[in-house]
Amino acid sequence: MVAVMSKLSCLSASCTECIGIQSSYSSGKGRNHDGHIRYGFSLVKGKALHPMEDYHVAKFVQIDEHELGLFAIYDGHLGNGVPSFLQKHLLDNILKEDEFWVDPGRAIAKAYEKTDEAILSNSSNLGRGGSTAVTAVLINGQRLWVANVGDSRAVLSQTGQALQMTTDHEPNTERGSIERKGGFVSNMPGDVARVNGQLAVSRAFGDKSLKSHLRSDPDIQDRHVDGSYDLLVLASDGLWKVMDNQEAVDIARRVKDPQKAAKQLTAEALKRDSKDDISCVVVRFRR
Structure with missing residues (x-):
């Protein structure tokens, strides 16, 4: 497995474009090897007194002949x-799972489980909290795997129509x-x-006490991902609490530069008085 991962190389211009430094505000952008797929991200700290708690990943990597977003x-x-x-x-x-290239869905499920086990076993260092997650893996610009x-x-945009690719895991629904x-x-x-009067989501990484x-x-x-799909939006609930799926797609589609689109989405969420941390990644596919 180490040999496989040693062949992974990042295609982004700099590390800060791959994974932003967590501060009160960060943004960046990048693209795949041929420039046909571009992404941008924007993160804004909310009004709570605690440090920024939203994190993101946005990058393209190369593993042998495969390009992964x-x-x-x-x-x-x-x-x-x-x-x-x-x-x-x-x-x-996820990429370390032996099954990834033959059964990505199973590899994703196993990696989520193993990662949560690692978090729980290391709770003395990581703290008592937890986290939501939404991940998207784009294989060779053609197959998109989303998990949450x-x-x-x-949310995907197909000819301008918003399609939610994830399920909101809320206590009442589960x-x-x-x-x-x-x-x-x-x-x-x-x-x-809230679960046990504490947590406002029904699924999460960590949260050892719950x-x-x-x-x-x-x-x-x-x-x-055929020619009918034009963009993908990933965001924390700091955005979705004040904006529905179609509104987010409509705003993002109006701006060609995905970094500017992500910044406009976070700015609009702030304008609508979202008080939570707000993080957003926009991926634009060439049509």
Whole structure:
């Protein structure tokens, strides 16, 4: 496995374009080898007093004759240890699975499980918090595999029509699973449904104290990226709380430069008074 990963090389211009430095604001852009697929990202810290808890990945890499686009949003809570760990390891763990080239879906599911196990076993260093995740792997510009845990979301645009590629894992929609595991869903405190009155998502990485009542297995979808698809938007719920899927696609399609599109999406979310950390990756396919 080490031999395989040693052949992986990044196609982006600089490391800061691959994985942005987590600060109050960051943005960047890049493209694949022939320039037909471009991406941009924008991250803005919310109004909470804690440090930035949204992390991302956006880059193209080469493994032997294969070009892979790797994109992700990780929205942490109760600390940035878990999303930071995911940024460093989750996508690499997917590519390390022996089955990746023959059964990407199974490889993604296994890597999510193994990564969560690693987080839980290292909770003394990573802290008591957790994170959502949405990942997208684009294989040779043709096959897109999207997976998610939690409420960070991926939305495709097909001839301008927004298509949600992920499932929002909310406590009310997965109440049965939570209760079968001995947990409960409560709207107290506040008016948001929470697992055991604490966590507002029903699936997450980490969260060791709640893990017996939570799931961390991802929902997975794949698509053949033909000429009808023009862009992909990945974002944390700091965007989706104030904007629906079609609005995000409409805004992104109006701006050819994907970095400017991502920045416009985060700016619009701020304008709509989103108080959460906001992170966004826009991938534009050549039509």
